[in-house]
Structures are given as C-alpha cells and as structure tokens.
Amino acid sequence: MSALFEPYTLRSLVIPNRIWMAPMCQYSAAPNGPDAGVATDWHFAHLAARAIGGTGLILTEATAVSPEGRISPGDLGIWNDTQVAALRRITQFIKGQGSVPGIQLGHAGRKASTAAPWLGGHPVGPEAHGWTPVAPSALPFDDGHPVPHELTADEIQGVVDRFREAARRALDAGFEVVEVHGAHGYLIGQFLSPHSNRRTDEYGGSFENRVRLALQVVDAVREVWPQELPVFFRISATDWLTENDEDEREGWTVDETVRLAALLRAHGVDLLDVSSGGNAPRARVETGPGYQVPFAERVRAETSLPVAAVGLITEPQQAEKILAEGQADAVLLGRELLRSPSWAQEAARELGGELRKPEQYLRAV
Secondary structure, eight states, rough: OOOGSSSSSEEEEEESOOOOEEOOOOOOSBBTTTTTTTOHHHHHHHHHHHTTTTTEEEEEEEEESSSSGGGGTSSSOSSSSHHHHHHHHHHHHHHHHHHEEEEEEEEGGGOOOBBOOOGGGOOOOGTTOOOEESSSOOOOOOTTTTOEEEEEHHHHHHHHHHHHHHHHHHTTTTTSSSEEEEEETSSSHHHOTTOOOOOTTTSSSEEEEEEEEHHHHHHHHHHSOOOTTTTEEEEOOOOOOOTTTTTTTOOHHHHHHHHHHHHHTTTTTEEEEEEEESSSSOOOOOOOTTHHHHHHHHHHHSOOOEEEEEEOOOOOHHHHHHTTTTSOEEESSSHHHHHHHTTHHHHHHHOOOOOOOGGGGGHHH
16 A cells, blocks of 8 residues: 555554645634634635545644734634634534544744735734734844834743643644644744844753743643644744854754754654744745655654654655655645645545545545
C-alpha cells in the first residue's frame, strides 16, 4: 500500500491516512458583536468538503484564544461558548466522514488587527474593528505597522491562561487534535526569535528564556487536554535571516528548532508541524517544490519527535516519496487543497490507495 494511505496512530488516536489539511485562515467570521469569531456556513462548507474528499486530518484555521489574538477582525475565535457551539457542528460532520477534526490555537501578537488579504492586509484601527496589538517587545512588524504594547510578566501569564481555556473549549467542541501555533511570526514565534524579542527579563535573551512562553503554553494545554489525545506544535524552522539581514540581528534558526523539538517532546507534544518564515517581512526565502521538507527531515532524524512536512507539496508522487524516504510522518497540504478539495481521492486513484468514499459518491468510483 502507498505510505500516504497507511493509518497513523498518535497516543490512542488513529488518523486514517497521512494526507492532512494545513490551517488556512478564511477571514470570514463576524468582526464584532455577539457573533464575533463564530464559525459560519462558509467555515462549515469549507472544512466539510475536505472531509468528504478523504483528507485524514482537518485542521481549522488559526483560531484565536482571545479577541486581541486574532490576525484580522474576521478570524475565528474560541474564547466563548457561542463559538464552541458553532465549531461542534463542524467537528461532528468531519467525524461522520471518517476524518479527524483538529484545531490550531493561536495568538497573532504584533501581527494582529489587519485587514483580510483581499482588502490589502494592512493594519486596521478602531474604525474597522481593529485594536492595539501586543508583543514581547515594543517593535512593529514592519513599516506602517503600529508599535505594539509590550506585554508585562503578568499579562504573559494571562496569555498562557487563555491558551488553557481555549484548549478546554476545543475539547468541548469535539476536536481530537489540538495544535499550538508557534510559527509564522505570531506571538509565540515572536518570543522565540531574537529578531522580535528584545526583552531582558526571564522571557528574553537566552534560548532558555525565549522558549519559556512556548513551553508554558504547551504545559497549560496539556493540563486540560486528555492524555489519550495528541498535541501538535507548529514551528517556523527558520526566520530566513542572517547577520547581514534587516537590522543585523540574526533570527530563529534550524539549530534552535531542533533543540526546541526535544524540549517539546519532553513537555508532551506528539508531533511537530514544520513550516518556516513569517517573522521578518523582507527575509529572503528560497522557495520551490517541497522547500521546507528538509527542515522536517532534520528534526525527525535528530530527535524522537514525529514531524509533518508542509510547503509546496502538490503532487501525489511527491508526497509519497517524502513519506517513503522517511523525511516526514505525514504531509500537510494547504493551497493545493484549496484548489482540489478531493485531492486525497485523486491521489488514491493515482497511487492505488484505499480511502473511505461517501455512499452518495460511489457512482463516481
């Protein structure tokens, strides 16, 4: 059998195949009022279609643990029970199709309060339901972005508490995988990188201090997440910076990712979702098919932590090779699943794999 279609077990959870859906923001929730952050029919249809299409694990978009943690006013949230009820409808349907529902919990930090990409993605103020972002240090993300509020030690503990509460709500909503978003220059990634973290207290400076928030959040999530269910962590393996870039401060590196991976495993993380970039707007990123796979491969080779690879994985044979050669334990598809919701079914036909097919669609076999 093709490796793509082998089940994968983490703790007691069996994921039916290795084709997983990466979190992708839809910017389509109400921006304010009682329905702020609440999943809509769009979110249901978007996620349900990929479950019908055979995707083994479906991860929601970055779902904010607090209102100020949203990337845009239109992001999903999980800071109240109204949001939980709307998400429960989605998880029930996904499970009914034989797929596993997962949620990515995030906080945007200094990259918060921006418009949807198709509206320019620029920072927005109160007139467009925006707010003042927060960050480890009072450093704006880019020219034209506001100076964020530098979090106090007490406020940092408040962020940790919000992740704990969000994980508890995620379980109530029916999710079976929870992923902590530590990538792409959002709040936890901002703390990890010396490019964005200039603190001089216990959360800044040394590697041990910069990873403190990430580990505290994982501990808080693990405290309320069942032992029989897995926790993922998404990481940007590198900021793609060197000492000659931007302000001559080197960013987060692959070496540090490997060090953190071992710590995350010890704190109860079951799989590292390995991406890259997002913390420095003018970093020079070397892209190409599967360009981030070597980062996942290195983590897998040098630690005991399972990994998922992501980034310009578009062809079934390409995905199969990544697994067959031991570069990753699963693949996460993003844009390709936007283009082809039934990519998993198409890959099964090409590679001779077996997938559960909805009875309503059997005439298409």
